[in-house]
Amino acid sequence: MRKIFDIIANNAVPAVFIIISAFAIPLSGYSASYLVQELLTRIGRNSFLILSLLIPIMAGMGLNFGMVLGAMAGQIGLLFICDWGIVGIPGMVLACLIGTPIAIVLGIFCGHVLNRAKGREMVTSYILGFFINGVYQMTVLYLMGWIIPITNPTLLLSRGYGVRNAVSLLGIRGILDNLIPTIITGTQGTAQFVNINGGKSFIMMQLPFLEGSIRIPLATLIVIALFCIFIVWFRKTKLGQDMRAIGQSQSVADSAGIPVNRTRIIAIVISTVLACYGQIIYLQNMGTLNTYNSHDQAGMFSIAALLIGGASVSKATIANVFAGVILFHLMFIVAPVAGKNLIGDAQIGEYFRVFVSYGIIAIALVLHAWRRNREREAARRSLRGNKGDE
């Protein structure tokens, strides 16, 4: 009985989302090809950001709300390439190059702060995100165009310094997504995308059960796959093993001679740098940079998706990432239309999605805390020689 309860408790969050989606998808009336297209786009857009959360979890630092620091670093890189007019893949790589040192410095800073707040990393990194957001806003709003040279007048506010709220990323828009143009077509969609990318050749596959056409961001998916391979490889390295040991027990790891604080800082630095790249991939897909807000929700949405995928504060896998992206974003796509078709108002569906999504996150965190307390209690009982209450 307890085992069944454990299975349900461990998978409660994804199960609730699957049930809600099962009701919402037919209500929305969307076709399968539309849903698959939207999900593929969103997987390409968000997965890298969410994957960047895995390494700090491995090191026992919980969900890294400080990933917004990396997102800000990525945005600074993008602002510079927009100013200099660097476009295409070189522009994207240059943005990563500019963002990397900024992300490393911010990651080191974040790691040092979190080492002084052991056991309270999540709330500390959350608040640290607000603090660095202030520094970022000051830099972008006052220093850029004044001390930091920005020469492109379309980027600057009319007063002569400070960056505008909306920056067009037309030069790198969809550049990675469309690098290897790939289309899956069904029985009715063969002629729709013939002139894609100015007549460039593209990979085309046909699936008989599909109607319409689906564009696949193949290059982005390859980058994400490489990142997954990196994570799998990283877990087997000495550093990865050290992080796992620290994640199990810091005191035991310290006794075994593992430099706990240093390893924790490295985990945060890696996560921040990867979040920087993730934000650049995210924004190249969106095509517009909201200078003062784009990074705000990056952490919250990524963490929400990861938790919905069945991860917890102390354990997360690559499968959780993809399950989370699919379930979380499926709700984003179908909930407003399902609400509109059910009640006649799309806002109701959107309210429902927000209410359920974030309510579920709260439940996931409460379940984790409850489970951890129960495990601690069981450990204490076993130390006292009491077999427990089974």
Place this chain on the structure above:
Amino acid sequence: MTMFNEYWEIVRTFLDAYGVSYELAGLIVLVLIWLLLFLGRGLSFFRFLMRWYQRLIIVTGLVALGFWLFYVGREHQILLDNKNVNGLKALEQVNVSINGGESAELMPGDRDMRKAVGPEFEVKAEILDDNGEVVSTITKTVKIGCVKNMTISLPALAAGSEDFTLPLK
């Protein structure tokens, strides 16, 4: 002292070219020196030197990559100018395309803009007569380097001059 002045002149030219203020450059140098001393604390001089030697190679490689990306990825605005210049009369009608892109149709006195990416581009000008028939076609590869904007004088280009970017020398 003369050598220092020469180095300073090179640095100053670079800073002026990219619009970096001297205060900002000074601040970056101070931060780098502080970082160097901070990260090298507690190490023997040899190990400190070796570590920084390795790091310097990596950083230099990355900076070089950055400059290369800047060079190959820069988007340039190419202004196409069909006006009288230095005694050369504006062309009656000319269709101009950059790197085989969408062509611009220019009448006497017209100016249009196209964009090109990379350190060089190919300009193709089709000169038309009054009846709209193509009289001649000129194709040239132009090296632009890192310059953001360039103005091409189409009458000068049609006249076969090597100096066809405005202002003419």
